[in-house]
């Protein structure tokens with residue numbers, strides 16, 4: 251769905267039927283309110299004024315009871331529809347967020363604080379609930395029932411009707427004045443909450459580093475500062491709410507008082523009205539103002555919710571409009587050897603910063619390509635572009651001659667494996683962590699086979715619970731080499747046509763490196779491979795080497811060719827030969 255119309259109107263358009271239902275309920279509620287007052291006034295008139303026997307008014311009292319029960323039932327129905335509206339709006343917002351964030355490019359995913367995004371997806375969406383469960387039902391009630399009551403009162407006693415008509419606009423006026431301020435404060439509140447959540451998660455994740463650098467106390471103060479700012483923003487909103495309620499109460503009490511005095515004067519001094527209609531009007535007046543007052547209170551919480559909805563909308567905008575995956579897929583890929591063409595790609599993270607430029611380059615099917623170059627020259631960025639995680643600013647990636655669009659990514663991801671230096675291990679069993687390598691279900695035997703091929707069998711044998719050992723956050727830790735092997739096992743299970751690989755530079759002993767190398771050779775046998783290479787072994791055995799410098803491809807060729815013609819390359823190889831000491 252288009253986001254041009256705004257998230258709120260998008261959400262409201264999904265609620266049309268329920269809004270109609272609420273309007274119907276409100277009309278019925280208006281009839282019940284006036285009916286209840288009429289029956290009550292009639293009962294009082296008969297029992298206390300006309301001194302009728304209880305038996306003669308029994309049917310009247312039963313009717314009154316029935317109307318009261320119906321009113322309660324309709325109110326319940328109103329609340330239920332409101333909750334259903336809130337439920338579906340929250341589901342819609344969360345699924346849009348989930349889609350938006352998972353479809354977002356890597357650059358967007360890395361932008362901003364994770365904790366802030368989590369807070370928007372959880373807290374802001376929850377806060378948006380009252381717009382649908384409170385604000386909308388009260389607003390509909392407030393625009394239907396008071397009109398019914400007013401019409402009824404005008405029929406009974408026009409003067410009271412005029413007083414109600416003259417005083418009623420003060421309530422929406424207060425609502426609007428307070429609401430304008432609430433909207434701004436609600437925006438501030440959610441900014442504070444997102445900042446607080448972001449800093450909190452960031453600090454938790456980096457707790458070890460903070461402690462080691464003796465900065466834990468400083469971070470504690472930062473969290474405290476953020477939390478106090480959030481408290482102040484919340485208290486500011488509550489202050490407005492209390493002032494608003496106080497002002498509304500005064501307006502309501504004054505208005506009821508004026509109508510009551512006017513009725514008393516007409517009844518006692520001018521004798522221009524009888525007890526029955528006067529009492530009926532007196533019963534209806536508080537109903538009228540209470541409804542308007544409830545609308546005022548709901549208006550306040552509605553404005554707070556709008557702030558939350560805007561926060562969700564902003565995050566959705568940042569994530570980029572989620573791609574509608576239906577029928578947009580154009581690329582046709584079959585497993586096997588795939589060629590990749592980089593067609594004059596340029597990319598920058600931000601304007602006026604580092605820029606990657608590839609020129610024209612074809613990676614042939616089954617070719618083993620190594621990317622080398624100084625730190626910061628753009629090797630990982632190039633890998634991210636080829637993987638589809640980053641979208642080029644201009645130029646195209648072509649796979650088997652077909653341009654790779656954002657909509658094709660699901661198909662493309664099915665064909666590739668990207669093994670980074672720090673593979674992510676999810677909280678779960680070792681088995682599940684390997685099994686995510688395939689889109690469809692993999693048999694246990696296939697998972698075991700993949701683990702064995704990746705050299706994980708020895709580790710599994712040492713674990714009490716074997717493949718069912720919980721790893722990742724909160725589970726058993728894994729070493730750098732073990733994580734790499736786990737990532738390789740995922741790839742073995744997937745058997746991709748293209749493998750993108752970011753070799754770890756440090757930390758692996760020769761034995762582990764040997765096991766990994768054997769696994770990698772077996773895995774990459776038939777695939778097209780693009781490796782950010784640090785090991786001399788990989789570089790030497792590559793079919794071609796891309797040498798990158800300042801974001802550009804400085805040269806492309808075989809090891810011997812580059813040694814002969816590119817001094818920077820020769821120097822790099824020399825340093826590697828001397829064990830990295832220069």
Ligand SMILES: Nc1ncnc2c1ncn2[C@@H]1O[C@H](COP(=O)(O)OP(=O)(O)OP(=O)(O)O)[C@@H](O)[C@H]1O
Pocket residue numbers: 357360599600603604623624625626627628629630631632
């Ligand atoms: N998310 C980002 N936002 C902005 N700039 C970035 C981002 N990621 C990387 N860069 C910058 O882009 C440039 C290339 O980074 P990249 O990680 O591709 O280099 P690299 O050659 O892989 O480096 P290394 O060998 O040290 O891993 C660097 O100047 C880096 O600071």
